[in-house]
Structures are given as structure tokens and as C-alpha cells.
Amino acid sequence: MTDQNLASTPLKSLMEELGGKMVPFAGYSMPVQFAAGVRKEHIWTRENCGLFDVSHMGQARLRGDDPAKALETIVPGNMQGLAANMQRYTVLLNDDGGIIDDLMVSRPDDDGLMLVVNAACKDKDYQRITTALAGIAELEPINDRALIAVQGPKTAEIFAKFMPAACDMVFMQCGHFTLFGHDVIVSRSGYTGEDGFEISLPSAHAEEIVREILADQRVKPIGLGARDSLRLEVGLCLSGHDFTEDHTPISAGLAWAVPKIRRERKNFPGATRMLQELTAEPEDIRVGICPDGKAPAREGTEIFKDGIRVGQVTSGGFGPTFGGPVSMGYVRADLANIGSKVDLLIRGKNYPATITKMPFVAQNYYRGKGA
Amino acid sequence: MADLYFTEEHEWLSVESDTARVGITSYAAEQLGDIVFVELPDIGKQVQAGGEVAVVESVKSASELFAPITGEIIAANTELEDAPETVNEDPTGKGWFFEIKVSDKSELDKLMDKAAYDAFVAEL
Numbered sequence: 001m002t003d004q005n006l007a008s009t010p011l012k013s014l015m016e017e018l019g020g021k022m023v024p025f026a027g028y029s030m031p032v033q034f035a036a037g038v039r040k041e042h043i044w045t046r047e048n049c050g051l052f053d054v055s056h057m058g059q060a061r062l063r064g065d066d067p068a069k070a071l072e073t074i075v076p077g078n079m080q081g082l083a084a085n086m087q088r089y090t091v092l093l094n095d096d097g098g099i100i101d102d103l104m105v106s107r108p109d110d111d112g113l114m115l116v117v118n119a120a121c122k123d124k125d126y127q128r129i130t131t132a133l134a135g136i137a138e139l140e141p142i143n144d145r146a147l148i149a150v151q152g153p154k155t156a157e158i159f160a161k162f163m164p165a166a167c168d169m170v171f172m173q174c175g176h177f178t179l180f181g182h183d184v185i186v187s188r189s190g191y192t193g194e195d196g197f198e199i200s201l202p203s204a205h206a207e208e209i210v211r212e213i214l215a216d217q218r219v220k221p222i223g224l225g226a227r228d229s230l231r232l233e234v235g236l237c238l239s240g241h242d243f244t245e246d247h248t249p250i251s252a253g254l255a256w257a258v259p260k261i262r263r264e265r266k267n268f269p270g271a272t273r274m275l276q277e278l279t280a281e282p283e284d285i286r287v288g289i290c291p292d293g294k295a296p297a298r299e300g301t302e303i304f305k306d307g308i309r310v311g312q313v314t315s316g317g318f319g320p321t322f323g324g325p326v327s328m329g330y331v332r333a334d335l336a337n338i339g340s341k342v343d344l345l346i347r348g349k350n351y352p353a354t355i356t357k358m359p360f361v362a363q364n365y366y367r368g369k370g371a
Numbered sequence: 372m373a374d375l376y377f378t379e380e381h382e383w384l385s386v387e388s389d390t391a392r393v394g395i396t397s398y399a400a401e402q403l404g405d406i407v408f409v410e411l412p413d414i415g416k417q418v419q420a421g422g423e424v425a426v427v428e429s430v431k432s433a434s435e436l437f438a439p440i441t442g443e444i445i446a447a448n449t450e451l452e453d454a455p456e457t458v459n460e461d462p463t464g465k466g467w468f469f470e471i472k473v474s475d476k477s478e479l480d481k482l483m484d485k486a487a488y489d490a491f492v493a494e495l
Contacts, residue, residue, distance in 0.1 A: 033404070038404055038405060038430040039407075039430050040405075225404075225431055295410065296407065317430060318428070347410075
């Protein structure tokens with residue numbers, strides 16, 4: 001196997017030095033795990049603080065006379081309502097309302113909007129945004145910044161030493177801060193269900209900053225393996241798996257990402273179709289699925305009811321904190337209610353399973369003192 | 372004393388008279404990572420050398436275990452069903468998977484001894 005065609009993040013050599021087992025992911029050489037292994041890394045993040053190199057994700061600026069208004073032509077979120085120093089989750093739509101990718105949009109300063117998109121979809125997303133917004137907004141990929149996520153219940157007490165002002169933010173707030181002498185863009189968010197930050201760092205200083213953070217023994221580097229099990233347990237979607245362009249945000253179980261103001265204005269791709277789906281019910285819908293036994297049901301597992309195929313698992317595995325197998329996938333809408341029983345076809349055998357409310361493990365975001 | 376054999380699929384066989392106890396090597400257990408699920412064969416099942424016989428799943432992935440030798444399954448380590456992590460803790464002892472009544476002991480000649488297996492792993 002050759003790594004010659006793989007891109008490197010600014011933190012790749014540090015990740016290797018820390019014992020990261022490097023694998024190709026979305027065209028990058030990324031650590032899938034460290035010596036501790038996926039299960040221990042997962043539990044460490046839920047109990048302490050895990051540090052993830054997510055520099056492979058796409059960071060970009062969207063500028064123009066009114067970049068929020070422009071972006072609303074291809075996303076269903078309320079971008080014009082995005083206040084200064086706030087971040088929001090939304091989805092990028094094709095002309096039919098199918099989901100190309102999900103992304104974070106924020107306003108950390110006066111320089112237009114900041115976007116963070118998935119690594120595997122970067123080129124496709126940039127193409128879509130550049131083409132659709134030609135003449136009204138300009139996309140500029142940021143190529144000189146690394147991105148890390150620090151996640152877990154001890155993150156805030158650790159960062160109170162490094163970056164105290166950032167710890168006053170609540171979930172989904174963002175802004176510029178100084179970290180070990182460098183200007184960084186921080187949001188109080190992440191993709192593990194835990195409290196924490198995503199920090200955009202100047203690439204040239206990324207390694208030195210991460211070494212300073214890791215000097216605190218409560219912080220450990222965590223690989224992509226645990227990132228996947230952490231996000232699965234809290235019911236968060238993996239782009240290109242848990243939704244594709246065949247799904248609108250409604251059938252993907254992301255109706256909350258299509259707010260009332262946009263439903264009223266109906267001015268985004270696929271609006272008519274989505275409003276119909278909201279009243280009629282889509283054909284299939286994304287749900288949480290708990291196998292009744294111990295066998296994990298992974299991506300691609302077919303779902304049956306009384307011998308008839310009714311859906312498919314799109315993400316699944318073992319949830320280390322949950323303590324058992326968990327999956328998500330699509331089932332026929334009439335079987336999507338919580339408690340509904342289905343069969344999972346694993347290696348030619350039927351295994352009973354139950355449609356379950358997500359998240360499987362409670363999310364632990366910081367929404368302010370006493371909240 | 373039992374004779375030890377190894378396969379290129381990273382299984383070990385401990386053979387006493389015509390019974391082979393089978394498990395995975397420490398190398399395999401380490402490569403798989405934290406094992407969370409084991410599916411064992413039914414007692415009485417006839418297996419062919421190279422045929423799928425059991426499943427081992429780690430947090431990361433599912434892998435098949437192949438029968439290293441032809442014969443009949445005469446025992447399965449059902450304790451692994453409740454404690455699959457035993458495979459990581461003691462892969463060559465308490466973490467054994469199943470026992471086969473060996474049909475043709477000449478098949479053992481195709482397998483590796485410990486020295487050959489150690490050399491095989493060192494090349495990986």
C-alpha cells in the first residue's frame with residue numbers, strides 16, 4: 001500500500017508520533033486509532049477530554065453583499081437569522097432538495113460567513129456553492145488553517161486555563177480567541193454529543209498548539225474510529241451514509257433543520273416536495289435501531305418485517321458507552337414508531353431488533369449555568 | 372502435551388489425540404481491537420477446512436473465522452457470548468473458540484508450527 005497519493009493535514013506527523021494508526025480517509029492519511037484502541041478512546045472522550053484532528057474537513061469563507069441571503073438559495077436553514085458569534089447546522093441541497101452534505105455555518109467575525117464541510121464532500125460542495133451562487137456570493141476555501149475538536153465533559157475546566165474567555169460561550173456560539181499566543185476561531189460545538197470546542201488554528205502553529213494542549217494529561221488524542229462510534233451513539237448523521245442525495249431533510253429525520261420561517265417562504269430547492277412530505281409522511285424515514293441481542297448490525301444490513309424487506313441500516317456498530325450494539329437506518333414510515341419490532345438480516349439469519357428513540361446516549365452540551 | 376499449529380489466517384490449534392481446540396492468535400486479537408461479539412458454530416456441525424465457521428466482531432469491524440481443518444464441531448466456548456473481551460485478554464487460553472474432532476490428521480501437515488508462524492508474522 002502506498003501513501004503517496006494521500007494528502008496530509010498539518011497535524012499528520014504529530015498524530016503519527018503519538019502512535020496513530022494511519023489509514024486513508026477521504027483522500028487524507030488520518031489516524032483511525034491510537035494505542036488505547038477505539039473502545040478506550042471512546043470512553044475517555046465521554047469521561048475526560050479527547051482531541052481529534054479534523055483538519056481534513058473543509059473550511060471556507062463565503063463573502064458577498066449578503067452571503068447569508070445568497071446561501072439560503074441552496075440550504076433550508078435560517079441563515080439570515082444567524083446572529084454575530086453564532087453557529088448553525090444546516091444541509092446543502094441539490095436542485096431537487098436532496099442532501100449533498102451537511103455543514104456548519106458561523107459568523108465568528110465581520111468577514112462574511114465561515115463554513116465547515118465534510119472532507120469526503122469538499123470538492124462537490126464547493127462546486128455546488130460556487131456554481132449556484134455565481135454573481136451573488138464568493139466562496140474562498142481556507143487552506144492555511146488546521147481544525148481540531150476537543151470534546152468531553154472535562155474540556156471546559158481544562159480550557160479555562162488556556163482560553164478562559166471561550167469557556168463563557170454556550171453551545172453553538174463562536175468567535176475569535178487567543179490560544180497560546182495565536183489567533184484561533186473557536187465554536188462551542190462538535191460531533192460527539194459532548195461539550196467541547198472546535199478550534200480553527202493557523203496551520204503553521206497547529207502542531208505547537210496541540211502539543212501544549214496535550215501536555216494536560218486529561219487530554220488524549222482520539223482517532224476516527226471512536227469519532228464514528230461517539231457520533232453514532234448520539235444519533236448524529238454521517239454524510240453520504242445516513243443521508244444521500246436521495247433524501248430530503250424531512251426523510252432524513254432532519255425536519256428541525258427546516259425552520260418555520262423557511263417553510264413559510266418556500267424559497268429553497270425542493271420546498272414543495274418537503275412541505276408535502278411533512279404533511280403526507282415520506283416513504284421511509286431515518287430511525288434508531290437497537291438489536292435485541294448482541295450482534296452488531298452494520299451499514300448495509302437489510303431490515304425485514306414479516307419476511308418483507310422494509311429498510312436498511314446506514315450506520316451501525318457497537319456503542320461502548322451504551323454497552324451494546326446500536327444502529328441507525330431507514331425503515332418504511334409505518335414501521336418507524338418507537339418500540340416497533342423488526343428483523344435484521346445478518347449473515348443470512350434474522351436477528352430481532354426494536355426501533356428506538358435517538359440519541360442512544362444522552363447529549364451533554366453546555367447551554368449555560370443552570371441550564 | 373498438546374501439539375500447537377498455526378494458520379495464515381492467524382488461528383491457533385492445540386491438538387490432543389484427534390481433538391483440535393481452535394482460537395485466534397495474540398497478533399489477530401491485537402489487530403482486531405476490542406472484541407464485542409462472537410458467533411460460535413453449533414455442536415455437531417461438519418466443517419470443511421477453509422469454510423466459514425464463526426464470526427468475531429470488534430468495535431471496528433466484523434471478521435469471519437475459517438475452519439483450519441476438516442471435521443466435526445464437538446465443543447464451543449459459550450462463555451465468549453457473554454464475555455467476548457476474554458478473546459483480547461487471553462486469546463490463546465480462556466479465549467478459545469471451538470473444538471473440532473479432526474477427520475484427517477494429515478491435514479495438520481499443511482499448517483505452521485510456532486517458529487514458522489512467528490517468522491510469518493514478523494514478515495507482515
